[in-house]
Amino acid sequence: MSDLGPLRYFLGIEVSSTSDGFFISQEKYIQDLLARAALTDERIVETPMELNVHLRATDGDPLPDPTRYRHLVGSLVYLAVTHPDISYPVHILSQFVSAPTSVHYSHLLRVLRYLQGTISHRLFFPSSSSLQLQAYADATWASDPSDRRSLSAYCVFLGGSLIAWKTKKQIAVSRSSAEAELRAMALLTAEVTWLRWLLQDFGVSVTTPTLLLSDSTGAISIAHDPVKHELTKHIGVDAFYVRAAVQDQVIALQYVPSELQLADFPTKAQTRAQHGFYLSKLSVVPPP
Known part of the structure; x- marks a missing residue:
């Protein structure tokens, strides 16, 4: 070496x-x-x-x-x-x-x-950033015109630093927007779980649940409420997986308004104003 x-x-x-x-x-x-x-x-x-x-x-x-x-x-x-x-x-x-x-x-x-x-x-990573994870999950329902499958997207921040993001087509057709959003949550929950393990390997204490923000009250409700979960059995294991992560305090679900949903950026094309707003929030910046 x-x-x-x-x-x-x-x-x-x-x-x-x-x-x-x-x-x-x-x-x-x-x-x-x-x-x-x-x-x-x-x-x-x-x-x-x-x-x-x-x-x-x-x-x-x-x-x-x-x-x-x-x-x-x-x-x-x-x-x-x-x-x-x-x-x-x-x-x-x-x-x-x-x-x-x-x-x-x-x-x-x-x-x-x-x-x-x-x-x-x-892409900017501030030195004053905290070591707390925060994650955003979003989906566009039935967005692919060829097979009507939805698109999942997420972005994960370590303090103020964007460290992970992904856009991925879902493997099954979702019958509602809440179902599509829940599948996006499950994808992000797996990523957050891995990142928490990685931080622990680096010696960073991860004791509090990771805040996972979604603009879907329906998906949040399904993940929290076992009664509503019983009414959505066709979703499969995703609802079980997200709900188990909530109960184990791996994640904490929170609603975020759609206009502040940063994971909306990698799910669709944006207007010029929206594009500029998201770039600033993701710390994609021109030279000073």
Whole structure:
């Protein structure tokens, strides 16, 4: 083992530190990606995806050579480890890598133009942050037009630092929005449980329940109330799992208004104002 000094660059991820905290980014990685994409102009957009777009496999004409599409989407997947702002469009675009079309490729170019305008944005981890976990869970019910499956998303903070986020299509069709939200809670509960174990391995005391915030009063009620749980047996093990975590004081459920639900960010496209609001809350910031 050799001491290589302070961490600066590792696997395409750039790290810089100040007295206020740490910044991580992938600016050089984005520059290389844009060069490989060979964009013919320098147009930029302020959001990575248009509002109310529901892509289907049959949209547009098949690409004669899907190699470039697959390569660029694969690169975006890795870029998303420091850019939660592209989590949703990358999730959508990656579903079409087997047979991409001209429409899918045009939306991929929009993501690249967004990155062209936000190339210097960085994820900030404040040094004054506490060591308490706080998590947000959200879902969009029946959002996929092809199979009507819902989308789960979450983000987890350690104090004021965003340390985990995910967008994932649910494996079963939910019959109500509360059911979709409960499945998103179960996904997040598993992540929180693992993070609590990890913090304990690092010597960080984790004695209080992790606050899990949701904007679904129905899902919160099902997780708390065994009577209502009996009326929703078709949900399967997710209701049992979340309720057991509440009883074991692993998590504590709390309602949060939809406009303050940070996990809404990776579940759908946002307006320009909403996008800017969420970026500030997730500490995705331009250079000072």
